[in-house]
Structures are given as C-alpha cells and as structure tokens.
Amino acid sequence: METLTKSSISPSFLVIPEIMVSRQSYVNGIKLFLMGVLGLSLGYVLSTTTLSLTFLYQGLQLISFFLIFYALINLIKIRVTYSYFNFIVSIYLLWQILILVRGDYTDLTYFGVKQLLFNLNYGALVLFVPFIAFLPLKIIVLKKLFYVIGIMSFIFLFLAFFNLPVLLNPDLLDLDSMGMIETYAKYLALPIGILAINFDLLERRYKILVVITSLSILLLAIFRARRGLIFIELSIITVSLLVHYYKSHKKMSIFLFLVYFLFLSITYFSSKTDFFQLSFLNNISEKGLQNTRNYVESCFFNDMTFIDYVVGKGYNSGYRCPGIDDSIFKDGIRTVIETDYLQLIMIGGIVNLVLLLLCIIPALYLGLFKSNNIMVKSLVLWIVIWLISLYPANVYSLNLYHISIWICVGFCYSKSFRELSQEDIRIYFLKEIDPNKIIT
Numbered sequence: 118m119e120t121l122t123k124s125s126i127s128p129s130f131l132v133i134p135e136i137m138v139s140r141q142s143y144v145n146g147i148k149l150f151l152m153g154v155l156g157l158s159l160g161y162v163l164s165t166t167t168l169s170l171t172f173l174y175q176g177l178q179l180i181s182f183f184l185i186f187y188a189l190i191n192l193i194k195i196r197v198t199y200s201y202f203n204f205i206v207s208i209y210l211l212w213q214i215l216i217l218v219r220g221d222y223t224d225l226t227y228f229g230v231k232q233l234l235f236n237l238n239y240g241a242l243v244l245f246v247p248f249i250a251f252l253p254l255k256i257i258v259l260k261k262l263f264y265v266i267g268i269m270s271f272i273f274l275f276l277a278f279f280n281l282p283v284l285l286n287p288d289l290l291d292l293d294s295m296g297m298i299e300t301y302a303k304y305l306a307l308p309i310g311i312l313a314i315n316f317d318l319l320e321r322r323y324k325i326l327v328v329i330t331s332l333s334i335l336l337l338a339i340f341r342a343r344r345g346l347i348f349i350e351l352s353i354i355t356v357s358l359l360v361h362y363y364k365s366h367k368k369m370s371i372f373l374f375l376v377y378f379l380f381l382s383i384t385y386f387s388s389k390t391d392f393f394q395l396s397f398l399n400n401i402s403e404k405g406l407q408n409t410r411n412y413v414e415s416c417f418f419n420d421m422t423f424i425d426y427v428v429g430k431g432y433n434s435g436y437r438c439p440g441i442d443d444s445i446f447k448d449g450i451r452t453v454i455e456t457d458y459l460q461l462i463m464i465g466g467i468v469n470l471v472l473l474l475l476c477i478i479p480a481l482y483l484g485l486f487k488s489n490n491i492m493v494k495s496l497v498l499w500i501v502i503w504l505i506s507l508y509p510a511n512v513y514s515l516n517l518y519h520i521s522i523w524i525c526v527g528f529c530y531s532k533s534f535r536e537l538s539q540e541d542i543r544i545y546f547l548k549e550i551d552p553n554k555i556i557t
Contacts, residue, residue: 136533137545139255146192147258151265153184154517158304159272161237166280166297175235182234182242193251201479202530206250209472213244216465219431224447237304237515239453239460241432246515247476249523254531256545258524262517263315266308267323269517270330273305277333284337298337302346303510306334308517310353310502311525314360314495318546331357345455345510352502360495410455413438417454417463429466436463457507477504480529488535492542496525 160177167174233241252258277284286294309330312319316327331354338346420436439449446452454460461470477500484497503522506512513519528534 134533134537134541136254136531136537137256137541139257143192143253143255144257144261146188147261149184150188150192151261151517153181153188154520155265155269156181157185157237158269158516161235162276162300162304164235165300166293175231178235189248189252192253193248202250202476205472205475206247209247209476210245212465212469212472213247216244216429216469217241217432219429221431221434238511240515243513243515243519244432246519247523249520250476250527252524252527254524254527254534256534256537256542259528260546262521262524263312263319263323266312266517266521267326269305270309270326273301274330274333276301276305277337285340289342295341295343298341298343299346302334302338302350303512303514303518304516306330307349307353307512308521309334310350310357311496311499311521313353313357314499315492316357316361317364318492318543320547345506348509349502349506349512352505356498356502360491360498364491413441413451413454414456414459416441416451417459421463425466426462427466428468429462429464432464434464453511455511456509457511457513460511461507461513477526480526483535484529488529490535490537490539490542492539493529493535496528500525500529 157178160174160181164171164174164178232239237243280297283294284298288294309327312323313327313331316324319327331350335347335350335354338350416438417436420438433452435446435450435452436454437449438446438451441449442451454463458470461473481497481500484493484500488494500522503512503518
C-alpha cells in the first residue's frame with residue numbers, strides 16, 4: 118500500500134484534519150472492540166446452528182462481552198459538541214432502561230437468564246446497542262470496520278460451504294436450514310453491504326469478496342425462500358449499483374450493459390420456460406409469495422391496548438397467539454414478532470419508535486444536505502436500508518449490522534467528517550497515511 122506524502126494529497130489536504138489522525142491507544146481500542154463483536158457474533162452463530170459444544174461457544178461470547186465492555190470503557194466519551202444528539206440519544210437509552218425495569222420476569226428460569234445474556238436477537242443487551250453512538254469517531258473506525266466485515270464475510274463463506282448440504286436441503290419447511298441461513302446472513306454476511314455501497318474505496322481483494330458474498334447471500338435466500346432476507350439483499354445490491362453508476366466515469370457503457378443483460382434475461386426466460394417453474398425458484402413460488410404473517414399480526418393488534426401502544430408492555434412481555442410456536446412460548450404468549458417496528462412498539466410503545474427516529478432522521482438530513490463528500494451520503498443510504506429492513510425482518514439485534522448503523526449515525530452528525538472532500542477520503546482509504554511524512 119502506498120504511503121501518503123504531500124505530493125500525493127489533494128489541495129484541500131495540506132493539513133491533516135483531526136478526524137484523520139488517531140493515537141495508537143485509540144486505534145488499539147477500536148480493534149479490541151471490533152474483534153470483541155466478531156467473537157460475539159461467531160460464538161452466537163455457532164451456538165445456535167450446531168448441536169454440540171454450546172457451552173464452549175457461549176464461553177466465547179462471554180469473553181467477547183468482556184472485551185467489548187473493556188474497550189468501550191476506554192473509548193467512550195460523552196460528546197458535548199452535538200447537544201441535540203447527546204440529549205436525544207441519552208433520552209432514548211434511559212427509555213431502554215425503563216423498558217427493562219417494566220419487563221415481565223415471572224417464571225424466569227436458568228435458561229431464561231441465559232437468553233437474557235446470550236440471545237443476540239432478543240436479549241436484554243440488544244437494547245443498549247445505541248450506546249455505540251457515543252464513540253469518539255475518527256475515520257480509522259470505518260477503515261477497521263471494513264476490515265472486520267471482510268473477516269466476517271470470509272467466515273460466512275467458509276461456514277456456508279461447509280454446511281452446504283444443510284442449506285440446500287430440498288425440504289422447504291426444514292427449520293434447521295432456514296434458521297442457519299438467517300443466522301449466517303444477519304450475524305456474519307449482511308454488513309458486507311456497506312462495503313458494496315463504497316465499492317470504489319476498496320482494494321481489489323475486497324471487491325472480489327463483496328461480489329462473492331453478496332451473490333451467495335441472495336442465491337441461498339432465494340433457494341430457502343427467505344423473503345425478508347431476499348428483500349434486504351436486493352435492496353443492498355440495487356443501491357450499490359446505483360451508487361456505483363453515479364460515481365462511474367463510464368456511465369453510458371454500464372447503463373447499456375445492464376439494459377442489454379436485462380433484455381437477454383427476459384427474452385430467455387419468457388421463451389424457454391415459465392419463470393416459477395425453474396427448480397431453483399420453485400421455493401419462492403410455493404412459499405415465498407404466500408402471506409404467512411396475517412394471523413400473527415392480527416393476534417398482535419387484538420392483544421394491544423391503547424396504553425400498550427403508547428408506552429409498550431416492557432421487556433420480555435408478549436401477546437396471545439395460540440397455535441404458533443406453542444412448544445416454545447408458554448400458554449400461547451409470544452414474546453416476539455417477526456417485524457421489528459412492531460417489536461419496538463410492543464416493548465416500548467410508539468414512544469420507543471419515535472425516540473429512535475428522532476435520533477436517526479436528523480442524521481439523514483445532515484448527511485444528505487450538509488455534506489461535501491459522497492461517502493457520507495452512502496452512509497445515509499446504508500441507514501435508510503436498515504430502517505426499511507425493520508419491517509420485513511428482525512435486524513434490531515446485537516450484531517455488527519446494527520452496530521454499524523449507529524457508527525454511521527455518529528459520522529453523519531460529525532461536521533468535521535461531513536466537511537471532508539471525497540478525494541481526501543479516497544486517498545485515505547487507498548493509501549497508507551503516515552502523519553510524520555506529511556508537511557503541514
């Protein structure tokens with residue numbers, strides 16, 4: 118990697134902006150935090166998709182929790198620069214504490230306590246992911262984030278290949294294969310989307326990894342008829358292609374290629390076969406186009422009262438929905454619903470959802486209309502994809518996908534980051550910066 122010197126920087130980069138300079142202790146803290154998230158995700162994936170050595174994988178999760186906690190203690194500082202941001206995120210976190218205090222802990226067993234700690238989908242610690250917003254942000258965070266996402270994507274490809282017979286089980290109702298692809302994608306692979314949107318800032322090896330990982334997620338999701346995952350991945354791929362098209366200097370050739378490819382695909386499928394008779398897409402035609410949520414959502418709406426809608430029922434509370442997952446939920450009371458917007462309302466009411474949006478919407482405005490570089494706008498798109506994904510899937514979880522959202526929110530609020538030029542950012546990502554070799 119080339120070292121950045123005065124001759125290789127843009128005119129606006131004669132003095133290194135503070136956001137681009139980091140102390141080694143800060144860099145080490147970020148590395149420790151991200152590796153903790155990596156260990157946490159890997160431990161959870163292995164403990165939920167394998168039938169043995171669960172105690173060992175949960176041990177990895179526990180160690181990773183300590184690493185994350187230690188790193189955050191040394192890194193987090195409550196920022197005073199953005200008073201609105203500080204205030205609204207603090208209120209949101211206080212509301213999460215209130216949700217926990219108001220929770221239903223009757224009949225809590227040893228297994229239930231473990232779920233509180235180790236369940237990264239609905240565990241208690243999921244509520245405190247927004248605390249990441251208080252990280253003091255330097256651009257090195259994004260660089261290290263991209264690196265760890267690359268590692269997680271490689272792990273995803275390895276595990277997917279190793280368990281391919283399970284993932285390709287022809288039984289459409291096989292719970293093991295459905296759960297495996299959902300877990301692999303959510304906790305290891307989906308974060309690759311932020312790299313896809315910033316494709317031009319990647320080295321060649323990362324670009325290859327992005328393409329292989331993205332296509333693997335999409336193809337496996339189609340085969341298993343996971344509608345939410347298909348929607349999320351198609352959204353990421355579509356936005357990434359649009360951003361790449363916008364940045365490209367060869368817009369016309371790319372556009373013509375896409376039109377030509379689309380024309381050939383439509384012509385071939387319309388002349389050769391019925392689209393849904395393709396064996397690969399047969400699962401979609403059988404199950405993927407059916408509405409399987411009406412009953413569960415009807416149960417949810419029938420059980421909620423006005424007060425529940427306003428302030429929620431508290432953590433670990435539920436709604437009566439007999440006949441669905443009775444072997445998991447006692448007396449037909451489901452504590453989860455497969456739509457994050459409704460899940461947020463169930464535990465914390467509309468207040469919970471409004472506070473979340475009050476944290477995020479100003480960040481979207483600043484990133485779109487008050488920034489000098491395209492990368493901030495790409496972070497906005499990443500946040501928007503996540504917000505949309507809260508409906509078809511459960512993505513409000515303790516994973517790198519969710520954590521990356523709050524990191525992006527923080528960067529959108531950062532005036533110093535928004536003021537950087539795109540050329541300065543490109544140089545930073547593609548060349549090694551040595552501040553001692555830059556004449557300021």
